[in-house]
Amino acid sequence: MAQLNPEVDHLLRRAGFGASAADMETFRDMPLTGVLSYLVDYEGRPDDVDQRIGRPDHAQVSSKDLFAPDIDIDDARQRWMFRMIHTRRPLQEKMALFWHNHFATAFSKLTADSGNLQAAKMLAHKPVALRGPQGQLEIFRKYALGNYRDMLLEVAMDPSMLVWLDGQFNTRGKPQENFGREVMELFTVGVGHYTEPDVYAAARVFTGWNLRESVGYSDRDMNAYKEFVYNADEHETSAKTFSFPIYTDGNRTVPSRGVSAGMQDGYDLITALAVHPETARRLARKFWNFFISEIHEPDPGFVDAAANVYLQNRTEIRPVVRYVLTSPWFNLPEVRYARYAWPSEYVARAIKEVGWQNFSLATVRAPLSNMGQLLFEPPNVGGWPLGAGWFSTGTMLARTNFAATLAASQKEMLAVELERDGQTPQGLLTAMQARVTAAPFDAPPQQALMSYLLAGGSWIGSDSQLNTRAAGLARLLVGSSEYQLV
Amino acid sequence: MRISRRLFIRDGVATVTLGLAAPSFLTAIAQAQGLPSRRLVVVYLGGGNDALNTLISYQDPSYYSRRPTIAIPAGQVLPVGTDAAGRVLGLHPRLGGLLNVFNEGRLALVQRTGYENSSRSHFEAGDIWGTANPKASTGSGWLGRYLDTLPRPLDALAAWNTSAETPRALLSGQSGVPAIPNGSTYTFASPNRGSAAVQERAAAQQMTANPAPGRPHLALVNSTSRGALETLDRVAQASTYTPTIPYPNTGFGLALKTVAGAIVKGVGSRVYWVQTGGYDTHAQQGAAGGAYGNLMATLGDGLWAFYGDMRNTGMLNDTTVVVFSEFSRRISENGSGGTDHGAAGLMMVLGGMVRGGLHGTAATLAPGHPTLENSSGDVHYETDFRSVYARMLDGWLGVNSVPILGGDFRAAAPAIF
Numbered sequence A: 001m002a003q004l005n006p007e008v009d010h011l012l013r014r015a016g017f018g019a020s021a022a023d024m025e026t027f028r029d030m031p032l033t034g035v036l037s038y039l040v041d042y043e044g045r046p047d048d049v050d051q052r053i054g055r056p057d058h059a060q061v062s063s064k065d066l067f068a069p070d071i072d073i074d075d076a077r078q079r080w081m082f083r084m085i086h087t088r089r090p091l092q093e094k095m096a097l098f099w100h101n102h103f104a105t106a107f108s109k110l111t112a113d114s115g116n117l118q119a120a121k122m123l124a125h126k127p128v129a130l131r132g133p134q135g136q137l138e139i140f141r142k143y144a145l146g147n148y149r150d151m152l153l154e155v156a157m158d159p160s161m162l163v164w165l166d167g168q169f170n171t172r173g174k175p176q177e178n179f180g181r182e183v184m185e186l187f188t189v190g191v192g193h194y195t196e197p198d199v200y201a202a203a204r205v206f207t208g209w210n211l212r213e214s215v216g217y218s219d220r221d222m223n224a225y226k227e228f229v230y231n232a233d234e235h236e237t238s239a240k241t242f243s244f245p246i247y248t249d250g251n252r253t254v255p256s257r258g259v260s261a262g263m264q265d266g267y268d269l270i271t272a273l274a275v276h277p278e279t280a281r282r283l284a285r286k287f288w289n290f291f292i293s294e295i296h297e298p299d300p301g302f303v304d305a306a307a308n309v310y311l312q313n314r315t316e317i318r319p320v321v322r323y324v325l326t327s328p329w330f331n332l333p334e335v336r337y338a339r340y341a342w343p344s345e346y347v348a349r350a351i352k353e354v355g356w357q358n359f360s361l362a363t364v365r366a367p368l369s370n371m372g373q374l375l376f377e378p379p380n381v382g383g384w385p386l387g388a389g390w391f392s393t394g395t396m397l398a399r400t401n402f403a404a405t406l407a408a409s410q411k412e413m414l415a416v417e418l419e420r421d422g423q424t425p426q427g428l429l430t431a432m433q434a435r436v437t438a439a440p441f442d443a444p445p446q447q448a449l450m451s452y453l454l455a456g457g458s459w460i461g462s463d464s465q466l467n468t469r470a471a472g473l474a475r476l477l478v479g480s481s482e483y484q485l486v
Numbered sequence B: 001m002r003i004s005r006r007l008f009i010r011d012g013v014a015t016v017t018l019g020l021a022a023p024s025f026l027t028a029i030a031q032a033q034g035l036p037s038r039r040l041v042v043v044y045l046g047g048g049n050d051a052l053n054t055l056i057s058y059q060d061p062s063y064y065s066r067r068p069t070i071a072i073p074a075g076q077v078l079p080v081g082t083d084a085a086g087r088v089l090g091l092h093p094r095l096g097g098l099l100n101v102f103n104e105g106r107l108a109l110v111q112r113t114g115y116e117n118s119s120r121s122h123f124e125a126g127d128i129w130g131t132a133n134p135k136a137s138t139g140s141g142w143l144g145r146y147l148d149t150l151p152r153p154l155d156a157l158a159a160w161n162t163s164a165e166t167p168r169a170l171l172s173g174q175s176g177v178p179a180i181p182n183g184s185t186y187t188f189a190s191p192n193r194g195s196a197a198v199q200e201r202a203a204a205q206q207m208t209a210n211p212a213p214g215r216p217h218l219a220l221v222n223s224t225s226r227g228a229l230e231t232l233d234r235v236a237q238a239s240t241y242t243p244t245i246p247y248p249n250t251g252f253g254l255a256l257k258t259v260a261g262a263i264v265k266g267v268g269s270r271v272y273w274v275q276t277g278g279y280d281t282h283a284q285q286g287a288a289g290g291a292y293g294n295l296m297a298t299l300g301d302g303l304w305a306f307y308g309d310m311r312n313t314g315m316l317n318d319t320t321v322v323v324f325s326e327f328s329r330r331i332s333e334n335g336s337g338g339t340d341h342g343a344a345g346l347m348m349v350l351g352g353m354v355r356g357g358l359h360g361t362a363a364t365l366a367p368g369h370p371t372l373e374n375s376s377g378d379v380h381y382e383t384d385f386r387s388v389y390a391r392m393l394d395g396w397l398g399v400n401s402v403p404i405l406g407g408d409f410r411a412a413a414p415a416i417f
Helices: A006-014 A021-027 A032-040 A073-086 A090-102 A107-124 A136-142 A148-156 A159-164 A177-185 A196-205 A263-274 A277-292 A300-312 A318-326 A343-354 A361-371 A393-409 A411-417 A425-435 A443-454 A463-478 B023-032 B061-066 B096-103 B122-131 B142-148 B194-208 B216-238 B251-264 B290-312 B385-397 B401-405
Strands: A209-213 A226-230 B039-045 B078-082 B088-091 B107-114 B159-161 B271-276 B319-325 B345-351 B357-359
Touching (some): A032 A090, A032 A318, A073 A090, A090 A136, A107 A136, A107 A159, A136 A148, A148 A177, A148 A263, A159 A209, A177 A263, A196 A263, A277 A300, A300 A318, A343 A361, A343 A463, A393 A411, A393 A463, A393 B216, A411 A463, A425 A443, A443 B194, A463 B194, B039 B290, B039 B385, B078 B096, B096 B290, B107 B385, B142 B385, B142 B401, B194 B216, B251 B271, B251 B290, B290 B319, B290 B345, B345 B385, B385 B401
Parallel strands (some): B107 B357
Antiparallel strands (some): B107 B345, B319 B345
């Protein structure tokens, strides 16, 4: 990827998952603004990535039985990783990953409630594959750059969320606080901008937002499903007063309504939270950390500006992300490689850059788990511990060991593709570093890489030497600290 | 939701410089620091443990009236006697192993631990238990500050975290803690074999030795990687351990087995961190059985195996386990057969030198009673959790707790040693 200009490389790492050799052909002659538009305005290109699953020139998937990504969670994980690697809409998948962390929902609790099949379906069902509502991930893909208020509303009615945060049990007699709290603490305004009485009031707002089962429902029937239902009889109808305005006139009280109109309570609260200035600022700070830097504190000017774009565009995300990616901060040289790669980003980029010949994406399940990011299994509703929190000795070993697995699997392909450059050790090193793009190496680690190539005796460029050293070099680069930064 | 790993750096990036020693000195340092020595195993119950169903005030009529479906029937609790306020108490029926430890006088139950204005947010509360400062949920942790008091260079395995990420309690400006969930996968892999693999490991070692001046984020990853490379061989030794007692096949049981291996093989870590999740029981938690019963079985069976293994190997008198959670839960059950976020909870301390028994007093659950707070929705704290920390530091680890905790909490500390 280093063959492209540094600004394009940076943009593709942050708003995508890096660039494969094929991507480089696509972007080679494109100006920065063209690449930006390609990424942000992706809807002109068909969402066709799933149709390429199984093609021999792509990464492979494998399964015990028939590949069933709508009802088997490990197959769903493979499909998502395939999308990250091969999509022609990288920013859509990148944002889906962002929202998955933001609305972090874990398979394990769903499975305890509804069994493995239904739990996978609730998270990953692609619409119309089977009967029943779409999976949560498809909400995140649909609204990747869509309207935040609308997404929040769909999330509040999403069956997996209703199981995850116990909304399915939220009834008039005993309001359930779990979703009511987290919708404020984590999905919108954040700690410090709501009170404990607000939590009780929010719980009451969503009373009756429950689930119902399809006729003849069974956990094991792939065409059975659970779906959102507004149980009017279970809605608590008294007025609910908050510590912040619910309506544009500043009124803080959701009025008492009859049960048949009671769903409006939830619409009103979700709208109020979505347009709350602290939600705008919180999202702006999260976008700073995701797209610009985890090393530099969010610039107050950036937070104000991005929050304003969000509010002025009535909670549309696309203008905000476009603003972020074109803001003066995005292209500051010091923010390049100033973010720690999430494990899934790291794995996707490594596969794109090193290669995927005969590589099955089933292979990445255990490594991703050991790195601390099994998809669809965030540790809790707050999402994964980002930034430096990804790194411990155990997770770092999991990263370097994945680098070894990947390099071993691509050994012969690398030896063939790098045969010409591998006439000299310097040629091999240069070619591999153009392919596997890490943050710049200081002189001592750069010397260590060269010493490694020469450690086996004088360079003759034989097949066996290339076979060994090219894979070892790929392992050292992908496993380097410099490569953990994006 | 499950809580297990959210105690970490959410407020930006820590620029930790690890004080790791070169590998050849490690064993010598470990010896110089006094092997064998006392060690502390910290067990975190993630999600907010429902303490009222762990240690049950089974003669309090309000316990039954406020928990009509999830109360443990009086006939099923495991009686442990009467506390200083005359409340009659018993353990959850799935804690049979802990009852044995209690009856041996080696389990201290410290009731109503917490702090004023208890946070009901998992993340903020978890951070507060980590920093040991109710007013600050960011910054270093109390165990990290303890590690900072140990002589330099610090042994890379001075502490051992069995979870994948570093909890705030272990965060420090000067002392890195390796995360080793499973010793058998804590190994170096290479695409090659023989001398090429050896040369690759040497190259990785040289690359990560770069202090990366002016690039603290890169330095952090380098030091983490270096910490891994430098601890591989000792961890491999610890993972050869065969326990004297079978451990339950749960994540918690296996983590405790890993700890036991490190202890018995003489790794010399002073602090071990173990966590187990699933305590955020908002719905369908059950009573004696069900989800909460399973949590209690996982906890009790794991600790009982560990306790027995430590005794069989002669390690018990140098080992203390402390169990905590970020908060307890509401007194009244909710409409989903579960409980929402509450306040003061229960700390448990066990080990060969622990003075067991009932410490502190249970709340009276009748509405309006002064032992309650939040319109009698929650239990108010009686013992500041920092005073328990203080006793761990002064009475067990042998350091002055005052600078570590940023205050003197010794006077009110329960007499658990």
